[in-house]
Amino acid sequence: MACQAENNIPINEESAFRENRAIEWIRIERYWTDSEDFAESSPQYLPMTCQHCGNAPCEPVCPVYATYHTPDGLNAQIYNRCIGTRYCGNNCPWNVRYFNYHDPKFEDTFTNHLNPDVTVRSRGIMEKCSMCVQRIRRGVREARYDGRELQDGDIMPACAQTCPTNAIIFGDLNNPDSQVSQMVASDRNYELFGELGTAPGLTYLAKVDVDAEEHSEEEEHAAVPQSPVIWMTVNG
Amino acid sequence: MQERVIMSDQEINNELLRSVFEHPLRFWVGAGVLGIFAAMWLISLSWLIYWGVGVTGLNRPVYWGFLITNFVFWVGISHAGTMISSILRLTQAEWRRPVVRAAEVMTVFSLGTAALFPLIHTGRPWRAVYWVFPYDFMRDVFPNVRSPLIWDPSAIFTYLTGSALFVYTALIPDLAVIRDRSTGLRRTIYGALALGWTGNTRQWKLQGIAGVLISALILPVFVSVHSIVSWDFAVSIVPIWHATVFAPYFVVGAVHSGVSAVLTLMAGMRWFFKWEKFIRPEHFDAVGRLLIVIATVWLYFFFLDFVFAIAAEETRELAVMERRVFEWPYWFLLVEIIILGYLIPVGMWLKRSVRRNIKLMFWSSLLVNVAMWSERYWLIVPGIERKYELKFSWSFYNPQLVELGLVVGSFGIVVFLLLMFSKLFPPIVLWEEKEGQRFAANVKIGQAVVPAIVKEE
Numbered sequence: 001m002a003c004q005a006e007n008n009i010p011i012n013e014e015s016a017f018r019e020n021r022a023i024e025w026i027r028i029e030r031y032w033t034d035s036e037d038f039a040e041s042s043p044q045y046l047p048m049t050c051q052h053c054g055n056a057p058c059e060p061v062c063p064v065y066a067t068y069h070t071p072d073g074l075n076a077q078i079y080n081r082c083i084g085t086r087y088c089g090n091n092c093p094w095n096v097r098y099f100n101y102h103d104p105k106f107e108d109t110f111t112n113h114l115n116p117d118v119t120v121r122s123r124g125i126m127e128k129c130s131m132c133v134q135r136i137r138r139g140v141r142e143a144r145y146d147g148r149e150l151q152d153g154d155i156m157p158a159c160a161q162t163c164p165t166n167a168i169i170f171g172d173l174n175n176p177d178s179q180v181s182q183m184v185a186s187d188r189n190y191e192l193f194g195e196l197g198t199a200p201g202l203t204y205l206a207k208v209d210v211d212a213e214e215h216s217e218e219e220e221h222a223a224v225p226q227s228p229v230i231w232m233t234v235n236g
Numbered sequence: 237m238q239e240r241v242i243m244s245d246q247e248i249n250n251e252l253l254r255s256v257f258e259h260p261l262r263f264w265v266g267a268g269v270l271g272i273f274a275a276m277w278l279i280s281l282s283w284l285i286y287w288g289v290g291v292t293g294l295n296r297p298v299y300w301g302f303l304i305t306n307f308v309f310w311v312g313i314s315h316a317g318t319m320i321s322s323i324l325r326l327t328q329a330e331w332r333r334p335v336v337r338a339a340e341v342m343t344v345f346s347l348g349t350a351a352l353f354p355l356i357h358t359g360r361p362w363r364a365v366y367w368v369f370p371y372d373f374m375r376d377v378f379p380n381v382r383s384p385l386i387w388d389p390s391a392i393f394t395y396l397t398g399s400a401l402f403v404y405t406a407l408i409p410d411l412a413v414i415r416d417r418s419t420g421l422r423r424t425i426y427g428a429l430a431l432g433w434t435g436n437t438r439q440w441k442l443q444g445i446a447g448v449l450i451s452a453l454i455l456p457v458f459v460s461v462h463s464i465v466s467w468d469f470a471v472s473i474v475p476i477w478h479a480t481v482f483a484p485y486f487v488v489g490a491v492h493s494g495v496s497a498v499l500t501l502m503a504g505m506r507w508f509f510k511w512e513k514f515i516r517p518e519h520f521d522a523v524g525r526l527l528i529v530i531a532t533v534w535l536y537f538f539f540l541d542f543v544f545a546i547a548a549e550e551t552r553e554l555a556v557m558e559r560r561v562f563e564w565p566y567w568f569l570l571v572e573i574i575i576l577g578y579l580i581p582v583g584m585w586l587k588r589s590v591r592r593n594i595k596l597m598f599w600s601s602l603l604v605n606v607a608m609w610s611e612r613y614w615l616i617v618p619g620i621e622r623k624y625e626l627k628f629s630w631s632f633y634n635p636q637l638v639e640l641g642l643v644v645g646s647f648g649i650v651v652f653l654l655l656m657f658s659k660l661f662p663p664i665v666l667w668e669e670k671e672g673q674r675f676a677a678n679v680k681i682g683q684a685v686v687p688a689i690v691k692e693e
């Protein structure tokens with residue numbers, strides 16, 4: 001919900017889910033542990049959002065540079081350049097790029113609640129998690145106005161802000177004292193589809209990562225809070 | 237060539253220009269029926285553009301479906317023109333003569349139709365201009381040359397320009413014949429198009445050089461076009477798409493479907509324009525023999541695709557391959573592709589009597605293209621339906637009526653355009669036929685019988 005409200009994501013109707021066309025920049029994928037007995041099996045949750053790959057498969061295939069890499073490591077989507085070839089969506093192993101099959105719908109007063117910092121996307125273009133780029137830019141700007149260094153915790157995407165169990169943590173990996181840097185150093189850290197070499201996580205080239213710990217949790221069934229670590233570098 | 241009918245130049249002109257100068261009832265009926273298909277295509281297209289891609293059966297992650305399949309199919313068909321005319325012209329195969337122009341024109345029209353499909357398939361086709369024609373005068377935004385979707389239009393438009401030139405070069409002498417036979421406005425128009433052709437030695441020499449040059453120059457383009465189309469898939473990281481064998485595989489598949497389409501077209505022309513004297517069983521025989529080889533090479537690549545999936549022991553490849561072989565509807569398509577694309581037609585073509593039976597050749601070549609269309613679908617869709625093992629976002633694809641209308645309608649527009657072409661220009665090259673007559677004519681000199689003309693090299 002936080003993400004939907006923050007990023008002006010159109011309201012998904014039931015039919016959108018039936019047709020597999022719902023737009024959810026972050027979605028919680030649900031899997032079940034292998035077990036013969038249904039009562040024994042337990043759900044595993046995998047928050048899935050754009051991996052902001054350092055070497056993203058979606059970027060080179062776009063003919064019009066509608067998706068590109070920002071200097072601070074974000075995988076950005078330029079809506080007004082996008083023509084909707086949908087090649088990027090095909091080439092994304094995580095299926096986290098969403099296509100606007102219809103014009104966005106905001107009922108009655110919902111239009112009054114739209115976030116003025118975020119574009120409302122029209123029909124026929126791709127969209128995806130922007131890592132709340134508007135918040136990042138604001139954080140950098142405010143730190144610069146105050147004449148101070150950007151602190152860990154100054155910037156927080158909507159999903160991290162609302163998660164009650166702090167399962168999503170966002171921060172600067174270049175700062176060794178930041179919470180993410182310390183969590184990434186844990187040996188429970190891993191990359192989803194890391195073998196593809198898209199550098200979603202741990203290599204120093206990559207600057208943004210999601211999900212560092214839930215897999216280890218799946219393996220260990222440990223009672224630790226599920227902590228996808230989101231970290232990034234801001235060269236502001 | 238015992239069935240050859242010796243005709244004078246005048247007779248050839250009269251016979252072959254019938255399509256231009258006469259308007260029989262069957263022309264109007266044919267144009268009407270095909271016009272309905274073309275209208276259906278236009279209506280589907282308007283529907284798609286007005287309501288957006290939401291009216292198709294596409295979803296996430298199946299972002300490409302029938303329209304891209306159809307694009308690949310028509311690019312494939314367009315490979316016949318060059319295959320037939322330039323390779324056969326360079327190798328001086330005699331039997332090419334009645335086929336060349338029809339094949340080249342089919343290349344132009346099917347390539348044009350194919351090029352439309354990726355455009356109308358985009359979310360905002362009205363903005364696709366800076367993708368296809370990357371000349372940006374205002375914002376300095378240049379396209380991403382790393383994207384296969386940029387290589388695509390470059391390759392296709394090179395090929396389209398090349399083959400249009402190819403058609404036009406061969407057309408000039410024939411345009412002059414039409415010019416000389418008509419009066420009034422028509423004479424003016426054809427006169428302008430004929431570029432002052434008078435048929436003197438120098439003009440014929442230049443025309444011959446141009447023909448050979450374009451034939452030779454277009455060959456690399458011919459190979460590159462479908463390779464590049466295949467890279468749309470092979471460059472991606474979708475399992476099954478990501479295969480090094482795709483480029484030659486697609487080219488051979490294209491030649492297979494394209495040459496079969498030429499066969500269909502030959503039979504159609506022979507029936508529609510009653511050109512039994514020109515398109516003779518021996519021509520079908522020759523194309524049939526060529527197709528046996530092409531089809532077998534295609535089958536080899538088809539199985540090579542399996543081998544590469546299995547030999548690499550890539551689990552994701554294997555998973556999709558398993559789905560393609562064992563799961564509905566893909567197992568059905570697989571069986572259909574092998575039976576209709578190879579076993580039945582090649583089995584038939586092995587017999588000489590079948591190769592000389594025009595009706596059987598017509599139907600068997602149609603079967604090949606049914607199979608080849610399914611083959612493209614079978615290659616493209618299953619991979620993205622089951623992309624990677626995060627099965628939460630697995631999906632399936634249900635093509636909708638609009639997509640079907642666009643696919644069926646595209647066949648209508650290509651054939652409609654071919655018919656319109658035959659109305660304006662002779663679909664069999666007049667001078668090629670006359671040249672063929674000259675080569676066939678023998679002169680008796682003393683005891684020896686020698687060809688009337690010795691070709692200059």
